Amino acid sequence: xxxxxxxxxxxxxxxxxxxxxxxxxxxxxxxxxxxxxxxxxxxxxxxxxxxxxxxxxxxxxxxxxxxxxxxxxxxxxxxxxxxxxxxxxxxxxxxxxxxxxxxxxxxxxxxxxxxxxxxxxxxxxxxxxxxxxxxxxxxxxxxxxxxxxxxxxxxxxxxxxxxxxxxxxxxxxxxxxxxxxxxxxxxxxxxxxxxxxxxxxxxxxxxxxxxxxxxxxxxxxxxxxxxxxxxxxxxxxxxxxxxxxxxxxxxxxxxxxxxxxxxxxxxxxxxxxxxxxxxxxxxxxxxxxxxxxxxxxxxxxxxxxxxxxxxxxxxxxxxxxxxxxxxxxxxxxxxxxxxxxxxxxxxxxxxxxxxxxxxxxxxxxxxxxxxxxxxxxxxxxxxxxxxxxxxxxxxxxxxxxxxxxxxxxxxxxxxxxxxxxxxxxxxxxxxxxxxxxxxxxxxxxxxxxxxxxxxxxxxxxxxxxxxxxxxxxxxxxxxxxxxxxxxxxxxxxxxxxxxxxxxxxxxxxxxxxxxxxxxxxxx
Numbered sequence: 041x042x043x044x045x046x047x048x049x050x051x052x053x054x055x056x057x058x059x060x061x062x063x064x065x066x067x068x069x070x071x072x073x074x075x076x077x078x079x080x081x082x083x084x085x086x087x088x089x090x091x092x093x094x095x096x097x098x099x100x101x102x103x104x105x106x107x108x109x110x111x112x113x114x115x116x117x118x119x120x121x122x123x124x125x126x127x128x129x130x131x132x133x134x135x136x137x138x139x140x141x142x143x144x145x146x147x148x149x150x151x152x153x154x155x156x157x158x159x160x161x162x163x164x165x166x167x168x169x170x171x172x173x174x175x176x177x178x179x180x181x182x183x184x185x186x187x188x189x190x191x192x193x194x195x196x197x198x199x200x201x202x203x204x205x206x207x208x209x210x211x212x213x214x215x216x217x218x219x220x221x222x223x224x225x226x227x228x229x230x231x232x233x234x235x236x237x238x239x240x241x242x243x244x245x246x247x248x249x250x251x252x253x254x255x256x257x258x259x260x261x262x263x264x265x266x267x268x269x270x271x272x273x274x275x276x277x278x279x280x281x282x283x284x285x286x287x288x289x290x291x292x293x294x295x296x297x298x299x300x301x302x303x304x305x306x307x308x309x310x311x312x313x314x315x316x317x318x319x320x321x322x323x324x325x326x327x328x329x330x331x332x333x334x335x336x337x338x339x340x341x342x343x344x345x346x347x348x349x350x351x352x353x354x355x356x357x358x359x360x361x362x363x364x365x366x367x368x369x370x371x372x373x374x375x376x377x378x379x380x381x382x383x384x385x386x387x388x389x390x391x392x393x394x395x396x397x398x399x400x401x402x403x404x405x406x407x408x409x410x411x412x413x414x415x416x417x418x419x420x421x422x423x424x425x426x427x428x429x430x431x432x433x434x435x436x437x438x439x440x441x442x443x444x445x446x447x448x449x450x451x452x453x454x455x456x457x458x459x460x461x462x463x464x465x466x467x468x469x470x471x472x473x474x475x476x477x478x479x480x481x482x483x484x485x486x487x488x489x490x491x492x493x494x495x496x497x498x499x500x501x502x503x504x505x506x507x508x509x510x511x512x513x514x515x516x517x518x519x520x521x522x523x524x525x526x527x528x529x530x531x532x533x534x535x536x537x538x539x540x541x542x543x544x545x546x547x548x549x550x551x552x553x554x555x556x557x558x559x560x561x562x563x
Contacts, residue, residue: 046100057091060102060109070112076113079122082309084109089186097220112218119174126175126288133172137283141176145190148445149224150180152189154211157197161204164285169211173402177219184483186379188224190265195231196274203238214527226254227273230374260406270446293409293450296418296435361393361434371454372400372480373425381435383443392510394433394451394484398425403460406453415441424462435443447486452465454479497502 047053061084069081084090094112097103116122126134133139138158143151180189191211215223231239243251254500255265259276271277283289364377374397381392398404407422417436425431437443454474460466 056095059110062460067151077117077122080113093220108217120177121170124175129172129175130168134285139285140289144446145266148258149188149190154193156195156202158210159202188222190224191226193228225255225312228256255455261404290449292413294413296410296413296416296421361391368482370480372404372455375451375482380485380487382489383488391436397430398427400455402458403456404453405456405467409450411448443486443488449484
């Protein structure tokens, strides 16, 4: 494999990862013990996905990836990201609602909103604003590792006073350097013409890796990327979400539907909560008891299915269910798959398997929640797992529903005391008493498999088959990159000043013309 090319095999990728780790240790760590946070260095040595992210973003050129890691780790220590909490950010920043995470685009990527009209350039608060953005990104990275974001700059009712080029450059650096592979696309909504000069410079900052991800949209075409249900009314959408603080906005996870009746919210009374758990016990307790038996989880080849599995419980519910191929290694449970549950339109593609492996010293209680409880059945949805054992959880669509990329699942787990009971009443009480910091959470998104017909249709409609697709935009943007950034930045202020002068002159001219016509008319 040539240096800088995509790895041709898993062995090539592993070799690149080993080389990156070794060279970072030899060339950057020595005599630099205070340069980085040791927790970031440890994670680099253990997390293959993290190293792969830097390599991918730098076209697998190890030298470039190392420079990116160095810059990223220094930034993380400067902002103390591993210890950055909600309480360490000034409360007024959360209350403004200028930056927040909410909703999804059509591909199922989380939307990262920037309300430009609420931002005012202020040198005194710029550092806190940078930490504020870092807080949101780090929070998302921990909750949904490996899942990209779509950034939406909502420029409705914004003007020159809202432009802060230093802040914009920092946001771009976050995705370009500090969080590789995080950017799905950057949507610029209703950009005023007066900001054209500024965004010409922004395009040069993005670089060739991200320039094709920049999308300029208006109310008439924003739904090309985001469905109406995730857009606010002023964008032509139906989402009635109103940002308020506290608390921070988050997905609403609920208990999935079960065989024995409707869902009862955990926010309702304690009596209803207990009744709901008792209803689930008719079937889930039996499944949970059988699932607790220690068994080895063997991962079959890619595309393999669990057919005629020799289970002691004789369950037929695992037949035809696709085995997960990736694993998230948590502190209490290893969760397979690591990121996505894949559903399709065929009957054989309407079920997915989640495998939980207990790597803790004691019994672990777990439960599964979803943002679309009316669509899915989960068996078992709540139970416990003995130390060293594994549990198979079947997630299935029902009632003619189709999976959506916006659907999410939340696996929650907490370690139990030795000898603690695992019955329904005991688990119900356990989840009420367990402190939140002791709960491990891992999120899974839904991936919708395309049918061969839709794949062919998408291929025929691809912009690469036309002379006016993203390829042409990329070529145009690359030509602009030859212009010196420093010279453009120096001219930005003069351009802004000139635009202001022109606006004033136009206003004066219009007033003079109106006065002249009025004088002629009256005389």
